[in-house]
Amino acid sequence: MGTAIYRLSSDNLVTLVAGHPDESGDADGTASSARFRSATCVTADGAGTLFVKDGGCIRRVQLPRTWLARPAEPAAPRSGGIRDPGAQAVAVVTTLASPAACSRLCCISDGGKALPPDGALIVSSKTALYRMPLGNPGSELALWAGQEGGRGALDRRGLEARFHDIYALAAGGDGCVYVVDGRWGNASVRRVDPSGAVTTIASDLELIARDAAILPNGYLAIVGDHDLRVLDLGLPPPRDIVLPPNPAAAATAAAASSPARTxxxxxxxxxxxxxxxxxxxxxxxxxxxxxxxxxxxxxxxxxxxxxxxxxxxxxxxxxxxxxxxxxxxxxxxxxxxxxxxxxxxxxxxxxxxxxxxxxxxxxxxxxxxxxxxxxxxxxxxxxxxxxxxxxxxxxxxxxxxxxxxxxxxxxxxxxxxxxxxxxxxxxxxxxxxxxxxxxxxxxxxxxxxx
Missing domain, CATH: 3.30.710.10 (Potassium Channel Kv1.1; Chain A)
Incomplete structure (x- = not known):
């Protein structure tokens, strides 16, 4: 990503979403008027919003509503075969108030009533996790588990828990966050459930983590400096992201079918x-x-x-x-x-x-x-x-x-x-x-x- 975010459509068309490939900065705005300093990590809420780690802050990228119902119509081509979204479909970039030295982020959903109805954005520093409910424009990140500077490996709930050094986050289909935590070369995998309770599920792992994701078969894939580790921990894989259907098609489908009675x-x-x-x-x-x-x-x-x-x-x-x-x-x-x-x-x-x-x-x-x-x-x-x-x-x-x-x-x-x-x-x-x-x-x- 670097200083710009691009979209790859199903017909292999690369489209500039936000930022500028040759200019950096911290400016909020629409599409190519926004500026990123160093975008290194991105997660999606499945409903048209991206959250990007840009240096030490979090940037929200609200995608055009038209992209969720049908493919965006191509605009005038730019150099190198990259197209600018133009006025027909414009992403909006805003900066969120975020903890200092944020390091990783992910979005969670499907966690029952202990989780906000629309899910939540999870942001980590080295020793703490922050949570922001999605679906409410006025929500802010709040400390959820661990403490800033409170290093350790203590399995507790919420602010009583302790992390040693958070290197990676992965979202499960059960609304839990799976954290790769530990010292260099001696890591643990720890589960944080929707209530904020932290439980170690694997320890003494000889690896150095840079990123992590849960595969469709429930395996945890951990990316290191020079290798890829896959662990069979029996984790629930993330749910498939389903974009909102066209309103007319949704109304037709609702009229044609009804939920099963129990x-x-x-x-x-x-x-x-x-x-x-x-x-x-x-x-x-x-x-x-x-x-x-x-x-x-x-x-x-x-x-x-x-x-x-x-x-x-x-x-x-x-x-x-x-x-x-x-x-x-x-x-x-x-x-x-x-x-x-x-x-x-x-x-x-x-x-x-x-x-x-x-x-x-x-x-x-x-x-x-x-x-x-x-x-x-x-x-x-x-x-x-x-x-x-x-x-x-x-x-x-x-x-x-x-x-x-x-x-x-x-x-x-x-x-x-x-x-x-x-x-x-x-x-x-x-x-x-x-x-x-x-x-x-x-x-x-x-x-x-x-």
Whole structure:
């Protein structure tokens, strides 16, 4: 690229997109009026925008909308067979506010609700990753994982993670970023999921990386100074980039076909339509009333089956109350009852787990507990243990997992959340004694230095 960006069309026509082949600079603008100093890395969002590393900054190149629907019409030829896009199709170049010493960039998508709907631009410095949601012109890059100057190889979430030296990025089809990180000649491959959690998936690799990409078969290709390494890590390959179709063709296709119907989808739509006159039961939770279908609740929950058909007074009632329950948690549990799946927000994990245990929904209770355990940290583990211990046998597996995590990170918990450890000693001395014995036992098994 250097000081100009070109486009190669399907008919092998090379077109100048932006910049000038013989002049450098830092000017934003349209097409050939823009100037690049040293464009060395480019990534695309799949929807008509390029992001270019130009020296130490990031430049956005917005391609003409006409290029997404049909091939651009050729303009007057220039020297050497290269054509200028002219006034018919003009790219616009703007400079983004970006971290100092940015080194690599890529675009990610398809990461579920932890990722912005239109995906995100990921930019790396040597020891940190920055993220900018796509689809919103006002978005800016924000620190996502790692810290500037905080070198290390620590697998944590977000700003608690540490990178030693980031050499390459690759975007996977699961919304994760795969980072080649490490010292010269001793690299690691680390996965960063949409929530910012960093996990090392391969280490002690004797290579020097310059760039990386995930191939269609899931192999990770790493470009070095003088070689190309291909690693079989079983990674999800990036999704094919599909450009927006012509609006008229899209309307015709939509009219000719409809999405496949599924039972969970239809039942979810039925729940969303309430009240529509089909419901025969109203469940009151707090200050909210939910219109529901008696037969479905009885079929999906042993709690409701016993309540509505077991000879209780509520069995034939058209309205029943669920006291001491959180209405937001019940709305999520109701979605699970109708569709078999629900995305529980972090703030509702505990209320949903408690309500699922009460309504005899072990799958939902287990899913909520697993999410709580996956997002635990030094500052929250003691409070989570105290909460889980008071919930009864349905939370025994979670409590065991929290104890194991606390033992593994005991020194970090004491250092970062010493007050919570003091609280545990006061409120649950037996549990504190159990953890202390476990820590002493683990320490005794550690190998002594020679």
């Amino acid at each position: 039972l969970p989808g239809d039942l979810g739509a039925l729940l969303d339509r309430q009240p529509d006159g089909t419901a025969d039961l109203e469940v009151v939770v707090g200050d909210r009333a939910f219109a529901v279908h008696r037969a479905l609740l009885a079929a999906r929950s042993d709690y409701f089956r016993q309540l509505l058909g077991g000879g209780f007074a509520e069995g034939g009632a058209a309205r029943l109350s669920l006291p001491d329950a959180d209405s937001e948690a019940f709305a999520l549990a109701l979605r699970f009852l109708y569709t078999g799946a629900v995305d529980v927000p972090a703030a509702q994990v505990r209320p949903v787990a408690e309500l699922a245990d009460r309504l005899l929904l072990p799958e939902l209770c287990r899913d909520a507990q697993e999410r709580l355990l996956a997002e635990i940290g030094p500052e929250s583990v003691v409070d989570a243990m105290l909460w889980a211990e008071g919930r009864g046998p349905g939370f025994s597996q979670l409590l065991a997992g929290l104890k194991a995590w606390c033992l593994e990170h005991y020194e970090e918990v004491v250092r970062l959340a010493g007050d919570s450890v003091d609280r545990l000693a006061v409120e649950r001395p037996l549990l504190m004694a159990e953890l202390a014995k476990g820590y002493v036992g683990r320490a005794a098994k550690r190998p002594r230095p020679a």
